[in-house]
Amino acid sequence: MEQLGDSLLKLIIETSTNLPPDVRRAMARAMGEEDPKSRSGQALSVIASNIDMAAECDGPVCQDTGWPSFYVTTPIGADQLRIEDAIRQAIAEATRRGKLRPNSVDSLTGKNSGDNLGPGTPTLHFHQWRKDDEIEVKLLLKGGGCENKNIQYSLPAELAHLGRADRNLDGVRKCLLHAVWQAQGHGCSAGALGVAIGGDRVTGYEHAKLQLFRPLDDVNPDSKLRELEEYVMKVANALGIGTMGFGGTATLIGCKVGAINRLPASFFVSVAYDCWAFRRLGVVLDARTGAIRRWLYKDDRPSAPMARGEGLTSGKTISLQAPLSEAQVRSLKVGDIVLINGMLYTGRDAVHHHLMQHPSPVDLRGQILYHCGPVVLKEGSGWKINAAGPTTSMREEPYESEIIGRYGLRAVMGKGGMGPKTLAGLKQHGAVYLNAIGGAAQYYARCIEKVEGVDLLDLGIPEAIWHLRVNNFPAIVTMDAAGNSLHADVEGASAAVLKTFAEPVFV
Numbered sequence: 008m009e010q011l012g013d014s015l016l017k018l019i020i021e022t023s024t025n026l027p028p029d030v031r032r033a034m035a036r037a038m039g040e041e042d043p044k045s046r047s048g049q050a051l052s053v054i055a056s057n058i059d060m061a062a063e064c065d066g067p068v069c070q071d072t073g074w075p076s077f078y079v080t081t082p083i084g085a086d087q088l089r090i091e092d093a094i095r096q097a098i099a100e101a102t103r104r105g106k107l108r109p110n111s112v113d114s115l116t117g118k119n120s121g122d123n124l125g126p127g128t129p130t131l132h133f134h135q136w137r138k139d140d141e142i143e144v145k146l147l148l149k150g151g152g153c154e155n156k157n158i159q160y161s162l163p164a165e166l167a168h169l170g171r172a173d174r175n176l177d178g179v180r181k182c183l184l185h186a187v188w189q190a191q192g193h194g195c196s197a198g199a200l201g202v203a204i205g206g207d208r209v210t211g212y213e214h215a216k217l218q219l220f221r222p223l224d225d226v227n228p229d230s231k232l233r234e235l236e237e238y239v240m241k242v243a244n245a246l247g248i249g250t251m252g253f254g255g256t257a258t259l260i261g262c263k264v265g266a267i268n269r270l271p272a273s274f275f276v277s278v279a280y281d282c283w284a285f286r287r288l289g290v291v292l293d294a295r296t297g298a299i300r301r302w303l304y305k306d307d308r309p310s311a312p313m314a315r316g317e318g319l320t321s322g323k324t325i326s327l328q329a330p331l332s333e334a335q336v337r338s339l340k341v342g343d344i345v346l347i348n349g350m351l352y353t354g355r356d357a358v359h360h361h362l363m364q365h366p367s368p369v370d371l372r373g374q375i376l377y378h379c380g381p382v383v384l385k386e387g388s389g390w391k392i393n394a395a396g397p398t399t400s401m402r403e404e405p406y407e408s409e410i411i412g413r414y415g416l417r418a419v420m421g422k423g424g425m426g427p428k429t430l431a432g433l434k435q436h437g438a439v440y441l442n443a444i445g446g447a448a449q450y451y452a453r454c455i456e457k458v459e460g461v462d463l464l465d466l467g468i469p470e471a472i473w474h475l476r477v478n479n480f481p482a483i484v485t486m487d488a489a490g491n492s493l494h495a496d497v498e499g500a501s502a503a504v505l506k507t508f509a510e511p512v513f514v
């Protein structure tokens with residue numbers, strides 16, 4: 008098994024940096040159906056460039072390199088403890104090389120282990136098969152933004168805009184439409200659903216996640232479930248949610264439904280929502296040497312480039328030089344595309360918690376707070392950004408308005424938009440919300456010229472305040488200082504469409 012460690016490291020790096028062909032095909036189809044000039048089309052164009060960049064430079068496709076879940080199948084009697092040990096070492100090495108972001112934190116203290124190892128991480132599932140010469144290892148890297156949009160329904164249930172979902176296939180249909188609707192913006196659409204009907208609360212979610220190991224373009228052998236999958240694909244893409252929740256047609260790239268038995272008293276529908284950065288690969292290893300015999304989900308051919316269009320810089324853009332003035336910010340309107348120059352300061356969950364209780368270590372007056380947990384590597388005496396896309400902003404909704412007012416921020420930037428409290432704060436204090444394209448970690452890393460400093464590094468690399476000097480960093484104004492919100496508009500409009508699908512279909 009002398010090659011086991013190398014093989015596992017290759018699997019982790021390839022999964023984090025290069026999307027599999029079925030996902031690329033699904034994204035290409037989505038791009039083909041979206042108007043390239045629409046906001047959603049432009050976002051897809053950024054995403055496509057980002058996918059190419061990540062593959063070219065072997066960099067993480069998204070800065071959130073996700074929760075690693077391994078599914079290992081071994082010959083009977085194989086030394087599973089040795090494989091487990093090799094997986095842990097490979098995870099730590101991939102983290103050291105900046106292919107994975109340190110993503111494992113103590114749930115009570117928030118302390119980052121720094122190497123992606125700790126109680127519960129990575130997740131390892133071992134099974135056996137009767138083959139005696141091969142080991143199969145499958146890996147899913149699923150990010151926090153989309154993991155937060157997983158949802159489990161216990162039927163019967165009353166669903167917003169769809170009414171009662173009964174304990175039958177039509178009830179499941181309603182759950183799946185609702186699952187897509189509630190994920191808008193936050194889960195980095197265009198996304199995919201892994202669905203389990205049945206099981207208990209634990210095995211339901213587990214079986215839902217397992218559906219994400221089906222190729223996105225396979226065909227369900229169960230004709231009823233196939234019909235349901237096709238229906239959901241068609242209707243979800245007609246809700247008007249679009250890529251990143253900007254409005255449009257490219258909302259869902261896959262729907263995979265499985266069913267397992269349930270208790271007579273329970274009827275769970277569990278949904279694992281995955282984003283466009285759908286990182287899933289596998290390898291078959293020689294059980295004696297640990298060498299890779301073949302890849303799963305991909306062949307040896309190099310991936311064809313995906314980029315098309317000009318991204319967010321097509322059309323009229325407004326150049327912003329941070330720090331920003333109140334007058335400048337109040338002149339911005341929802342839909343404006345801005346190119347940021349000057350400084351950005353990162354801050355997400357731990358920074359918001361800190362700023363609510365302590366003074367800021369850096370003067371934020373007039374500045375832009377970027378909701379981002381980058382992948383950063385030490386380089387000599389300085390730092391190098393390896394990946395730096397936006398994180399879900401909504402988590403900061405309870406704090407943002409107060410932080411904007413207290414520290415004099417003129418903009419916050421992230422993905423997915425924020426709620427009414429922040430919208431009121433933007434109006435009161437004269438600030439805007441900027442939406443960067445979720446997951447476009449390589450695309451945005453190239454807009455960062457220099458790391459000029461860092462504060463609160465003891466919070467861990469993803470949570471620290473990084474001082475980033477940027478050049479032509481593009482984003483869209485989606486909430487302005489006049490009280491307008493693109494997110495509220497798309498949510499309202501898509502809810503109205505959702506309502507039209509309340510009548511039974513699968514009777």
Ligand code: SF4
Pocket residue numbers: 069070071072073149150151152153193194195282283284396397398399445446447
């Ligand atoms: S693409 Fe979005 S949801 Fe997916 S891992 Fe990246 S930030 Fe999270």
